[in-house]
Amino acid sequence: MSESTPPDLGTTGKPPIVGRVLIGVLIFQLGLAVLLFWGDLGEGLRLPGFGPQAPELTEPIRPGDQTRRFRPERAPSPGQPMPETALPDRLVLTPVSGGRAALLEGAIEAGDAERIVKQLSELTPPPEELYLNSPGGSVRDALELGRHLRREGFHTALRDGDICYSACPYLLAAGETRTVPDSASVGVHQHYFGKSTLLPAFVAIEDIQRGQGEVMRYLDDMGIDPLVMQHALVTPPDEIYVLLPEELRRYGFIPEVE
Template sequence: MIGSETPPGRFERLVTRLPEGAVLRGVFVSLLAVSAAIVFLDYRDLSAATEDAERTMRTEPLPLQRPEPGDQVRPYLPRTIPVGPDRGEPVLPGHDGPVGGEAMAGPMRFIAAPGGAVTAIGRIEIGTGAQLTAFLADEGIRAGSTLHLHSPGGSVDDAIAMAREIRRLRLSTSVPDDGYCASACPLVLAGGVTRDAGEGAWVGVHQVYAVDIPGMPELRDVGASISEIQATIARCQELLVEMGVDPAVWIKAMQTPPEELYVLTEEDLSTYRMVQAEPDPALFIGPPAPDAPTEAGTAAVTPEASPDAG
């Protein structure tokens, strides 16, 4: 019926004004833009994965600038070591061999050196804590000896067990000049009654994380649940408090992604008490017990507290 047609809307009028083929060209350009964005995102992810693979699989020492205040984050190397400008590789008591590559990626081993010193080199794996206890007992290592650390870290629970055994035996700990003590390794360092980090030593922390390396057993220190992660963080901080180290250092660990490492400066090491030239004094907890009255109304004398008590 004439006159009953609905007049075209604004959008329809706009489309009808477009030159022939413009709509198809617009659709094509849009699809091309979407495809380019997808390719870019895939390339970015592939580049990141390649960089991460190069970092985790690298076995040659990696030259890196030494950290300075405000510039302390460096890549985390799980199977080699960083080397600062004009610096070399560490010398470890009793150890004659490579200090990166195989030595870093392999399970931690212990070497007795003259004078009662011990070198610990390699990854801290599940069971390393028990192996250290057995080694120290077999070698007759006594109080006053020093455990020299060179490790990319590993199992948190074993690092905690190692620290407590070191403190129980009253041993000292040290990271040698240009040595590497990363991830869970600083927890072991904290166990020493005295603690030292040599010139150019790399002592760094990051979030609790298990690095997946082909050909190596996967070490899972925490599960997927938030409660397990929180429990692990609490155990780390509890150990640091127990060892006389400022637990605030673990804030730096929690702020640093697992693929990176927050490297402590000399000032940090001192401020957080990660290094300690002298043993902490014996702590006296609580006031002396009050004098107990006797039947005659006189006070009983309370023995003086021993400085070694507790």
């Protein structure tokens, strides 16, 4: 029996050109996956330590100086010292004001929309007002919960000194009426919409564009000017753009002062 013949590598001893191309594509995809994975960890594909850093979130904001460093697990209330305890790591619903209202605070995690909708339906009497205090989180859950809040006719509000960042403004937008005191803080930044970082670039971009389209349609449905997204799209995930009271009025979050 003759021995098997090794593949013909040509006179140079190198793999055929098609094989080299496929190997090159594989290496490119692996490198791209690493970059996307790194970006998904929250660094926005930026090298740490390069370029000017935004001020800390505790620094007062002023027109034209509204971008601050943002770490959700340590998000303080505006103008106040860092809290001794962080907000809950997922949404917590607590009846307040004798049951006429409820406080929804903590990070928005995957699955929170379904869980909070169920909890709201079990409250007796059902609350009419929902106070928010959240550093944000899952965009999809915020949109799903927000549509439920609008169907049920909730009023949404922030209390003095509370925050509503990242995906939380979509819950704020869901209120038929909305209240934001000047001492509270509402902020936006870039989101990640993809399901997996181990994807070709065109798939990741498609997910991002689809997600942005869903958010803009949602804001329009809620009566919010989608132009507020211009601030979100240019603010990296590790920073937050804090909206001024006049911007909250301009984009429709709160009524104009008469």
